[in-house]
Amino acid sequence: MTTTTTVAAPRVDGEQNPLRAGLPSSRITDPCTIVLFGATGDLTMRMLMPALYSLRVHDMLPADFAIVGYSRTQWSDDQFREAMKRSIQQFGADVGAPEGAIWDDFVRRLSYISGDFDDVACYESLRKHLEEDLSEFQTRGNVLYYLATPPVVFGEIVKHLDLAKLGPEDTKGWCRLVIEKPFGTDLVSARKLQSQIERVFSEKQIYRIDHYLGKEPVQDLLALRFSNVIFEPLWNYRYIKSVQITAAETVGVEQRGGYYDRAGALRDMIQNHVINLMTLVAMEPPVSADADALRDEKFKVLRATRPIPAGRMDEFAVRGQYGEGEVAGKEAPAYRSEPDVGAKSNTETFAAVKLSIDNWRWGGQVPFYLRSGKRLKRKNSEIAIEFRNVPHRLFGEMGDQFEANSLVVRIQPEEGISLSFNAKYPGQAMHIRTVSMDFAYGSGFGTKGAPAYERLLADAMRGNQTLFTRWDAVEAAWEVVTPVLEYWEDTRAKDFPNYAAGSQGPKAADELLAREGEAWRQL
C-alpha cells in the first residue's frame, strides 16, 4: 500500500526555509519509521544521521516520522540520542548546531534497541516500537529498513524480519529495504544473497544503494546527454575514441583494513560505482525518466559488455598495491603496514580494466577504461570522453600540439563539466591552442545540490528507485568482474607493492593504455 502526502514537518520556528521555498510538495517524503540496523556504526554516524537531520532542517521530511536505531552496543534511548547529536555536530554540514525547537522535535522521535541481529526478542521489541510510532507519530505503518551493517548479516536480518512477521506482507503501510554495498562478494554470493532477500521483499521494495549515483554531477550526466541536442549526435563510435572513468582517492584504508583486505579495489569500487557510471555514459536514451525505463537501458549496456577473454586477462585488467610514499606532503605507510592488513597481502588497492561494448552505438570499437585506486596523487573522480581527431589537419604546421576534443564530467572533489576544444592563438600566425570551457556547479548556479545520502534517503522514502541499482544490473556487473577476481585470486601478484603512495598508480596501468597508443589523464 503506498501513501502520498504533501505535508512537510511543521517549521517549529515558524519560518519558511528560503532555500527550499517553492519546492514542489511532491518532493516531500511519505510518513514512515526508519529503522537503522547498524545504528552505532561509522556510516550511520558520518552519513545517515547528519543526512536525516539535514532533511528535517530543510523541510524535506514529512510531519510524521520516527527513527529507530538497532545494534549491539548497550545504549539507552538517551545515550543513542546523545551519540546522534554528537555525530551531527561533527559531520553535519550546513545544518547549524543541533539545538532549539527543530532539534527538540527531531530528537524526541529517536529511539533505540540494543541486541544482536539474530535475537528474536529484539524483533519483538522492534514490533512494539513500530506500533508506538504509528500511534504517537502517525507513521501510517510505513517502514523503511536500512541495512547499514556488515554485509555478512544482510541475509540474516531479512530472515528475522520475515520470521517475526515484520516484512512487507505484514506491515500496515508500505515496507522497503535499503541495502548498503557490497551486494555479495562475487557472482555466486550475490545470487545467494538475492535469493535470501527475494523470498521476503519484491524488487519494487528493494533499494540497493550506490551512493555515487546520488551525486549531483552523475545525474547531470543524464541532463547533459538527454536535455541537449548538441552532444547526442556525436555520442557513438564514429566520434568518440575512448572513455576514461576514474575514481582516485588519496586516502588509504584508514580503520577499514579488515574489510578492505578481503575486498580490494575491483570489488569495492569498480564492480559497483565505476561500472554504474559506465552504464550511464553508454546507455541509449530511455523512453522516459521513469526508474525502470532508465534501469532497462543501463542493464542493456551490461548485456552488451564483452566478456574479458579467459587466458588473456592481463591484456584487459591490471592491479596494483601501494608501497610507502608521500601523499600531500605527508609520509604514508605501505598498504601491507596498515592496521588489520596481512604482511603478505595479495589484495589490490588499484585496479584498471578495459571493456568494450558490442552494440550498434559503440560497435565494440570504443575502449572504456575504468580505474580506481587508493593513495594516489590526487583525489579525483571523473568521466572523460575523448573524441577522435579531425580527419584532416589544416593547421599545426608550425609545430602546434593541439589535442582532440574532450568532455570531462568532474564528480569530486570539484563538481562540474569541462569541454576542451581548439582555438586560434592571437597574432598574425595561425597557431592553434587547446582551450576549455568550464562549468562549475557552485559558481554556475550559486547553490549546491543535496549530498548523495540525503537525496537517496529521501528517494527511498518517497518510493523513487531511479538512483538505486536493480538486481539484473548487479548480477551482470558481477558477471563482468568475477573472472578477473578469480584470476587474481589464483595468481599471486609477484610485483606488489608496485606503486608508491602519492603516485599516479602502477606502471602496468600505463602500459594497458600505451598498447593502444593512449595514455591516462594525469591525476
Ligand SMILES: NC(=O)c1ccc[n+]([C@@H]2O[C@H](COP(=O)([O-])OP(=O)(O)OC[C@H]3O[C@@H](n4cnc5c(N)ncnc54)[C@H](OP(=O)(O)O)[C@@H]3O)[C@@H](O)[C@H]2O)c1
Ligand atoms: N562507513 C562508510 O563510509 C561506508 C561507505 C559506504 C558503504 N558502507 C557500507 O555500510 C555498511 C556499514 O558500514 P560501517 O562502516 O558503518 O560499519 P561499522 O562501523 O562496522 O558498523 C557496523 C554496525 O553494525 C552493527 N552490528 C554488526 N554486527 C551486528 C550484529 N551481529 N548484531 C547487531 N549489530 C551488529 C554494529 O553494532 P555495534 O558496534 O553496536 O556492535 C555497528 O552499528 C557496510 O555494508 C559498508 O560496506 C560504509
